[in-house]
Amino acid sequence: MEDPFLVAAGPSPARADAGRWRQVALLATAAVVGDDPRARIGLSAALAALDRPLEAAAVAGGPDDGAWAVWWGVLAAGAAGGPDALEAALMDAGTGATDDGDPDAREVRRRLEDLRTEAAEIAGGGDGAARFALVGQGTGAGGGLRAVLVGRSSAVFLIEPSWESLRLVRLAPSDGPAAGNRAHSPLHEVLAAVRRGEQRGREMPPDEAPPLVPEELLGALREGAAERDRRLLALAEEVQEERAQLAEAWERLEAERIAVMAEQRRRARATATPNGARRRPSDIAVPSDRPGAAALLGVAPDARGPEVERAYRDQIARCHPDRVAEMHPRIRAQAEGLTVALNTARDLLLGRGPRR
Numbered sequence: 001m002e003d004p005f006l007v008a009a010g011p012s013p014a015r016a017d018a019g020r021w022r023q024v025a026l027l028a029t030a031a032v033v034g035d036d037p038r039a040r041i042g043l044s045a046a047l048a049a050l051d052r053p054l055e056a057a058a059v060a061g062g063p064d065d066g067a068w069a070v071w072w073g074v075l076a077a078g079a080a081g082g083p084d085a086l087e088a089a090l091m092d093a094g095t096g097a098t099d100d101g102d103p104d105a106r107e108v109r110r111r112l113e114d115l116r117t118e119a120a121e122i123a124g125g126g127d128g129a130a131r132f133a134l135v136g137q138g139t140g141a142g143g144g145l146r147a148v149l150v151g152r153s154s155a156v157f158l159i160e161p162s163w164e165s166l167r168l169v170r171l172a173p174s175d176g177p178a179a180g181n182r183a184h185s186p187l188h189e190v191l192a193a194v195r196r197g198e199q200r201g202r203e204m205p206p207d208e209a210p211p212l213v214p215e216e217l218l219g220a221l222r223e224g225a226a227e228r229d230r231r232l233l234a235l236a237e238e239v240q241e242e243r244a245q246l247a248e249a250w251e252r253l254e255a256e257r258i259a260v261m262a263e264q265r266r267r268a269r270a271t272a273t274p275n276g277a278r279r280r281p282s283d284i285a286v287p288s289d290r291p292g293a294a295a296l297l298g299v300a301p302d303a304r305g306p307e308v309e310r311a312y313r314d315q316i317a318r319c320h321p322d323r324v325a326e327m328h329p330r331i332r333a334q335a336e337g338l339t340v341a342l343n344t345a346r347d348l349l350l351g352r353g354p355r356r
Contacts, residue, residue: 003039005030012042013049013176016234020046021217037065044072051173051205052212053079067108074112075155078171079209083123086171090116111177114153121187122149122157122168132190133182136202137161146204147194148172154180158205161194172205182245284337286344293345305350312346 009026023046030039040061045068047056057076061069070093078086093112114130121130130151137147140160146169149157156172156179166187185193193199287293294301297311319342321335346352 003030003034003036006034006036006039006042009039009042012045013174014046015175015238017050020050024050024217031059037061037069040065041068041072044069044076045176047212048072048076048079049173049175051079051209053077053171053209055212067102067105071108071111074115075171075174078155079173080170082170083119083168086119086168090119107177111153111155111180114151114180115155118151118153118155118157119168122159122166124165126187128186130187131183132157132185132187134185134190134193134199136199136204137194137197138200138202138204140204141206146207147199148202148204149190150174150179150183152180152183154178158207161191166191169207170209182249184249284334284341286337286341287348290348293348296341296345297349299349301349303349308346308349312342316342 005026009023009030012020012023012027014020014023024043027039027043027046030036031043040059044056044060047053047059053076057073057080060073060076062073063070074086074089074093077089081088090112117126118130118132120126121128132149132151135148135150135156137145140146145161147159147161147166149159151157154174154177156174158169158172160167160169285292287296290301294303297303297308297315299307299311303311316339319335319338321332321339324331324335
């Protein structure tokens with residue numbers, strides 16, 4: 001029988017803080033009364049999204065509770081303890097799951113791999129494979145510049161940017177697995193966007209996560225109708241803004257796709273033969289000195305004219321392009337390249353100038 005508290009809570013985390021506090025109340029009840037691992041995982045996700053990582057880590061569970069318990073536990077550790085705690089949690093997590101037949105296990109394994117790549121990239125030791133999006137930047141509680149990035153893993157990074165590098169302060173609250181869908185840019189492009197001052201004016205999370213206090217939960221549960229309407233209006237505006245960003249990203253990707261296709265067509269026209277076949281470049285090396293020319297013709301470097309002409313005629317008769325005109329374009333290209341090389345070799349040995 002399905003737990004009614006778990007059903008009422010819905011998928012975690014909810015989009016807005018008020019919905020997340022409601023989930024905390026419902027899922028905490030389900031976790032205590034029903035002892036359902038799904039309730040603990042959802043409760044951990046809601047607490048992590050509310051930036052209460054210590055409590056999220058306490059209820060996340062372990063691998064026996066499923067792959068997502070491992071994932072939210074890693075995020076909670078990185079948000080509560082910073083880079084060192086994140087590194088230790090990733091090491092303890094391993095792949096996050098061992099059941100290859102479980103789609104959740106495969107997804108969490110992929111996210112953990114992405115998170116490792118992203119953390120290494122921010123620390124300056126990556127290979128450029130990580131992808132990010134700039135969520136916002138502003139002034140931190142201590143007065144320094146802070147920025148928030150989201151990675152393809154959906155993890156959110158609170159960073160201290162400098163002109164040449166980034167320092168990870170800690171993981172910031174995550175909106176859930178879908179957050180990584182907008183992460184398409186390499187880190188150097190994100191750093192350039194920070195330098196240009198893009199996404200300024202956003203409220204930055206504190207450098208240290210705040211503690212959980214009962215008044216916040218109770219206040220959210222006592223939300224009045226007017227406050228709820230304001231929250232829903234803000235949520236609608238947020239959704240509209242996200243749709244506009246996705247539409248802009250789609251237009252940019254479509255323009256890039258059209259440009260790539262146009263370049264492919266241009267190259268195809270440039271390498272096409274009159275009958276429509278594709279010409280392939282030859283890998284035959286053209287000699288540039290007498291020893292190379294003699295080796296190609298199979299004669300001594302001091303060979304005289306008749307010997308050079310005889311060797312040339314013997315080889316050109318076997319590889320002339322006319323003999324392979326109906327064969328594969330690759331074979332024709334090799335024959336053409338060898339013909340050019342043989343002509344050059346003969347001219348070098350006979351003391352003739354370069355052919356026009």
